[in-house]
Amino acid sequence: xxxxxxxxxxxxxxxxxxxxxxxxxxxxxxxxxxxxxxxxxxxxxxxxxxxxxxxxxxxxxxxxxxxxxxxxxxxxxxxxxxxxxxxxxxxxxxxxxxxxxxxxxxxxxxxxxxxxxxxxxxxxxxxxxxxxxxxxxxxxxxxxxxxxxxxxxxxxxxxxxxxxxxxxxxxxxxxxxxxxxxxxxxxxxxxxxxxxxxxxxxxxxxxxxxxxxxxxxxxxxxxxxxxxxxxxxxxxxxxxxxxxxxxxxxxxxxxxxxxxxxxxxxxxxxxxxxxxxxxxxxxxxxxxxxxxxxxxxxxxxxxxxxxxxxxxxxxxxxxxxxxxxxxxxxxxxxxxxxxxxxxxxxxxxxxxxxxxxxxxxxxxx
Ligand code: DOR
Ligand code: ZN
Numbered sequence: 001x002x003x004x005x006x007x008x009x010x011x012x013x014x015x016x017x018x019x020x021x022x023x024x025x026x027x028x029x030x031x032x033x034x035x036x037x038x039x040x041x042x043x044x045x046x047x048x049x050x051x052x053x054x055x056x057x058x059x060x061x062x063x064x065x066x067x068x069x070x071x072x073x074x075x076x077x078x079x080x081x082x083x084x085x086x087x088x089x090x091x092x093x094x095x096x097x098x099x100x101x102x103x104x105x106x107x108x109x110x111x112x113x114x115x116x117x118x119x120x121x122x123x124x125x126x127x128x129x130x131x132x133x134x135x136x137x138x139x140x141x142x143x144x145x146x147x148x149x150x151x152x153x154x155x156x157x158x159x160x161x162x163x164x165x166x167x168x169x170x171x172x173x174x175x176x177x178x179x180x181x182x183x184x185x186x187x188x189x190x191x192x193x194x195x196x197x198x199x200x201x202x203x204x205x206x207x208x209x210x211x212x213x214x215x216x217x218x219x220x221x222x223x224x225x226x227x228x229x230x231x232x233x234x235x236x237x238x239x240x241x242x243x244x245x246x247x248x249x250x251x252x253x254x255x256x257x258x259x260x261x262x263x264x265x266x267x268x269x270x271x272x273x274x275x276x277x278x279x280x281x282x283x284x285x286x287x288x289x290x291x292x293x294x295x296x297x298x299x300x301x302x303x304x305x306x307x308x309x310x311x312x313x314x315x316x317x318x319x320x321x322x323x324x325x326x327x328x329x330x331x332x333x334x335x336x337x338x339x340x341x342x343x344x345x346x347x348x349x350x351x352x353x354x355x356x357x358x359x360x361x362x363x364x365x
Contacts, residue, residue: 019328019359020292020301024050024321025308029150029189029210029261030284031055032075032087039078040340041266044285046085048358050321053150053261054087056115057124061092065105072110084363090115090150094127095134099141106147112316113148113187114138118156118169122235123265123279125152132173139181148185148316153196154236163220166193166236178203187315190215190263192236194246200257208315210261211251213290214281214348219244230272231346234265235279251291251307252300259312262287268343283348285334290349292327292356326359 030045030052032038045052054075056062062071068089075087091097091105091114105111116135117128129135142149153174154165178186188200191209200209214234219241223232232238250258264287265280272278283290288308295304304327313320336351337344 018330019326020304021324021326022305023309024323024325024361024363025260025288026050026312026321027052027260027262027264027284027287028187028312028316029053029055029212029263031057031263031265031280033266034058034071034074036340037266037268037345038075040338041264041282041284041345042075042078042085043080043083044338045262045264046079046083047361048284048288048325049085050323050363051086051088051318053113054089056090056092057117057122059124061094061124061127062089063092063094063097063127064101065108065110068105068110088112092117092127093129093135093138093149095119095130097135097138099138102138102147103141103145106142106145113150114142115150115152115189117152118154118173120156121152121154123267128152132177133180136180139177139184143181143184146185146317148187150187150189152235153188153191162237163239166191166196166239170196170199174199178207185315187261189261190234190236191247191250192239193243197246197250197258201255204255204257208257208259208311209250210263210312211247211258212261212263212281213283213287213294214238214263215244216248216251216294217244217290217349230274230277231348232281233272233277233279234263234281248294248298252295252298252303254300254303254306256306256311256314258307259315260287260291260308261312266338266345268340269337269346270343272346281348282338282345285338285347286349286354288325288327288358289332289334289354289356293354296329296356322365323361323363325361328357328359329355330357330359331355332357
């Protein structure tokens with residue numbers, strides 16, 4: 001594909017590029033929730049992405065092919081009229097996961113990957129895996145059938161400083177896992193540290209990382225700027241500025257092991273502005289506008305399509321989407337909140353003037 005041909009040459013030369021057209025993108029990490037919340041927030045993801053890897057951390061978690069199938073049906077039923085958004089389902093790994101069931105769900109096309117939450121690492125992760133080495137029979141089977149494992153890479157040891165939990169997980173859990181399973185396809189979800197990115201690069205034949213929009217624009221200071229900002233609190237928590245800079249460099253580099261995973265994770269305002277704030281940033285409504293702005297700032301718009309629409313599909317062995325999506329350097333302001341019953345969800349960068357907008361979307365070539 002000739003990327004040059006996709007730029008608006010009316011704006012070439014010294015004038016800024018006004019728009020880019022990319023193949024329709026995918027979100028390889030999205031929390032769609034269920035019920036009223038699902039119905040309220042799905043239209044935002046469906047307006048931006050053609051497909052999404054749906055995270056399975058519902059209550060109860062999605063651990064069986066039957067549960068994944070039923071959840072997929074609920075998502076399809078909640079799509080706005082005319083939407084062709086395709087939910088790609090994932091299986092929540094527990095200590096009780098059985099390798100035959102994992103294989104059956106994969107062989108039947110019900111799920112495309114399994115999510116490994118270390119038990120207690122984040123929202124609804126208490127049914128997660130308490131002993132990763134003991135999961136070996138399941139991971140061996142996944143290795144054999146080519147099914148990727150998607151990892152929330154944080155240590156759950158309460159003694160470990162929260163800002164070190166990703167690094168400690170890589171040392172204590174990821175390296176042994178990679179050694180035990182040399183052919184297993186692994187995605188480090190929502191990478192937040194420079195060192196993690198280097199680990200992924202070093203194993204890029206079978207490893208990848210998703211990068212969220214919020215980790216590209218906030219650092220750990222942002223969470224405390226002007227007072228505690230609950231809507232910027234997520235897990236893994238944002239790190240020092242040098243890590244944000246490294247994430248921007250990786251995302252915009254064109255390297256095929258990095259792709260979009262928004263980790264859009266809505267919680268009601270009442271759960272965020274509470275004595276104990278739930279972890280999660282609702283970034284789904286402003287994701288592409290944020291990502292493309294970062295690529296623009298980094299002078300890397302020519303790498304945007306790879307990050308948004310090609311690298312992830314290639315990793316999962318899927319064809320890129322049909323159709324195109326245009327991003328325009330034209331100001332937009334997304335609504336600040338999404339109402340849900342008597343509550344609401346606060347939109348990451350909602351109500352703020354953003355320099356890039358989503359333009360025309362076509363669904364077929
Ligand atoms: O901040 C987060 N929120 N991180 C996760 O890993 C889970 C997510 C959620 O489901 O709310
Ligand atoms: Zn997540």
